[in-house]
Amino acid sequence: MRGLRRVLARRRRLIAALLAGLAVACVLMAVRQPQGVAVLAAARDLSGGRLTAADVMSVRLPPDAVPDGAFPAGSAVTGRVVAGPVRRGEPLTDARLLGQGLLAAREPGMVAAPVRIADPDAARLLSPGDVIDVLAAFEGDAQQALAVAHAVKVLARPVEADAEGSEAGALLVLATNPAEAAQLAQAQAQARLSVTIHPR
Template structure:
């Protein structure tokens, strides 16, 4: 009886050591998994603080982010960058997505069937008040030349002042490609503003821009 008891004790001890070895191996494996770096993805981010406007390849740099931190639509290394227009300023290190670039994805975000309509607002100081997302009305005013040189026969000039587009949204305030500051695109000849407009609004804005001076009124926040 005593011999059987001793054999049972020795068997239990051997198995206990085996279980301890297995548990230690599992613990080591778990530690290894815990310290293993998470998978990362390369994306393009602002290489420095950027103004809105045309981009050069040196404006963006590749960075690696954890997979779960990569925003939808993030630009990847190898994407065409030169000449594309950044719609809003970006901070250094900020990943750049398709919605930050002037293009179909950005315009579609404001609603179906809209176009990106660039206009030049005569009063550059007024345009400096604008930010992407602002809702404005665009007013065409007769230029001084109309008094001296009437429009060609058959043309239908705007009256002295008329609203040519109502409740259109500002989507970009690009600067000139060769300028160092956003104000450089807002000169005495006016400021470039890009709007999300319906095809009919875009046509009226284009017609007014060739024959009139354009000014704006800014809608209040009714949220």
């Protein structure tokens, strides 16, 4: 027992130094920055509409799990319009928000055409990616409604349009070519627009 005490007394400085080093290592591990890439994600389930600060949070993902077009933490996205439903925790990308990213994967020459259809309940049936025809019914015209756009894809259905009431209709953003966009603009100025939905 006395021999052990003598050994401990001789090694006291070494033991103290080892304990101090261990304490420093523990502190460094506690304050070390978390691993991964910080990107913006939905802070709650989003059905669409305009982003607020409360809708967005920062998450860290492994570098190989960061999707293309993700927004780095700190990016200014408040006020941007979400193209469709987003789940809580899902990273926000340029393809999810109205803007050039929505057309990035489309054919060259395509444009995003905002169109207001008469029936908001019909618009609620649609999601981004759906393919539709747009029909125009002109007032006082006894003929059948005319198709003014064929097989166009829905890019977004901004949810805030639903709150404007049935008389205002509902807004859709469609991927069209410039000629179709011009036809749609002329039709919605003169007629009530409706849609038919292509099967997936």
